[in-house]
Amino acid sequence: MTVSSPPTRHASSRPQRGRRRGRDLGKYLFILPAVLYLLVFTAAPMLQGLLISFTDAKLINPNGGNFIGTENYEFLFGSDAFWHSMWTTVIYTFITVVFALVLGTAAALALNRAFRGRTVVRALMTFPYAMPTVAAALIFIWIFNPTSGALNKAIGVLGIGQIGWLTDPEYGLISVLIATIWKVFPFVMLVVLAALQSVPDELYEASRVDGADGLSTFRAVVIPHITPTLRIVALLMTIWSIRRFEIIFLLTGGGPSEATNTLVVNIYRRAFSEQDLGTAAAIGMLGLVLSLLVTVVFFIADRRQSRREGTS
Numbered sequence: 154m155t156v157s158s159p160p161t162r163h164a165s166s167r168p169q170r171g172r173r174r175g176r177d178l179g180k181y182l183f184i185l186p187a188v189l190y191l192l193v194f195t196a197a198p199m200l201q202g203l204l205i206s207f208t209d210a211k212l213i214n215p216n217g218g219n220f221i222g223t224e225n226y227e228f229l230f231g232s233d234a235f236w237h238s239m240w241t242t243v244i245y246t247f248i249t250v251v252f253a254l255v256l257g258t259a260a261a262l263a264l265n266r267a268f269r270g271r272t273v274v275r276a277l278m279t280f281p282y283a284m285p286t287v288a289a290a291l292i293f294i295w296i297f298n299p300t301s302g303a304l305n306k307a308i309g310v311l312g313i314g315q316i317g318w319l320t321d322p323e324y325g326l327i328s329v330l331i332a333t334i335w336k337v338f339p340f341v342m343l344v345v346l347a348a349l350q351s352v353p354d355e356l357y358e359a360s361r362v363d364g365a366d367g368l369s370t371f372r373a374v375v376i377p378h379i380t381p382t383l384r385i386v387a388l389l390m391t392i393w394s395i396r397r398f399e400i401i402f403l404l405t406g407g408g409p410s411e412a413t414n415t416l417v418v419n420i421y422r423r424a425f426s427e428q429d430l431g432t433a434a435a436i437g438m439l440g441l442v443l444s445l446l447v448t449v450v451f452f453i454a455d456r457r458q459s460r461r462e463g464t465s
Contacts, residue, residue: 199441202434202437202438203434203438205218205430205431205434206225206226206431206434206435206437206438207220207221207222207223207225207431208220208221208431209221209224209225209431210430210431210434211428211429211430211431212424212425212428212429212430213428215430218430218431221431225431225432225434225435226435226439228432229432229435229436229439234411234414234419235419235436237411237414238411238414238415238416238418238419238436239416239439239443241326241411241412241413241414241415242395242415242416242417242440242443244326245326245329245330245333245394245397245401245413245415246391246394246395248330248334249330249333249334249337249390249394250387250390250391250394252330252334252338253334253337253338253340253341253390254341254383254386254387254390256334256338256341256342257338257339257340257341257342257344257345257386258341258342258345258379258383260278260338260339260342261341261342261343261345261346261348261349262345262349262375264278264342264346265346265349265350275346278339278342279339279342279343280339281335281336281337281338281339282336282337282338282339282340282343283339284336286336286399286400286403287399287403289332289335289336289400290332290399290400290403290404291403293328293331293332293335293404294319294403294404297318297319297328297404299315299316299317299318299319299320300315302318304316304318305318317409319404319405319409320409321409322408322409322410322411322412323412325405325408325409325410325412325413326412326413328404328405329400329401329404329405329413332400332404333394333397333400333401336400337390337393340386340390341386341390344382344386345379345382345383345386347382348378348379348382349375349378349379351378352374352375352378352379356374356378357370357374360373360374384451384455387451388447388448388451391447391451392444392447392448395416395417395440395443395444395447396417396440396444397415397417398415398417398418398421401413401415401417401418402418402421406418407419407421407422416436416439416440416443417440419436420433420436420437420440421433423436
């Protein structure tokens, strides 16, 4: 009588576990370069900036500052100039995002329709976003020139006198906003246009069968489909506007009379004009906190909206 050995049920599962571990390791190896990049070029400079913000470091000796605790932050919280730059940043960001979203969405809706020469018009509409910032700033410096600028010549026909668009504190922020919105709204247009082209044709056909007019179709079909895209674009535009430096500095340098002195321009002035690296780093950390707060508020609002849509 022969006794059969018990079946080895787990013998075949060992190679499978090994293959799964190999696949998991492969996933981590794929994301390792991105993680290393973020650690070296984002996390490390951010940590160094945080440490410098607690010192009285100067630009000529950034590593030789003495530890002064929270004095830089206390100075900023009691500084009217800092709060003015914070308020300017909020106004600049809000107006830029709102107008860029409105103009970009309107342009996307117009370019989503079929008409002769649509491809050429689409290419021309992306020109501002593709243009280098320095070139765009030079164009608007010429447009806003108080004596020979195209804008003053145009309004001169209407009997309006010359306006110092980049030299008058009353118009400085308006001028920067015009240039910025012109530069960035094509990005919104491109993203929203891609979202519009992904709307299934069956939804439009069902809306027409139900007898809905164009406005009803827009509210019931288009808006629900592009709203998630608009949310993400609004968040990106907000963060980018808080961080934007080039076009503001090239047009006005933060002037006239601090009218366009946003947080990022204020950082540059503190670090390179006044050589106060510690205070500049503290402003940078507060700007980072502002961006994080915007992101947290966005995700909280997005989660609540998703829950309401799920329960409706």
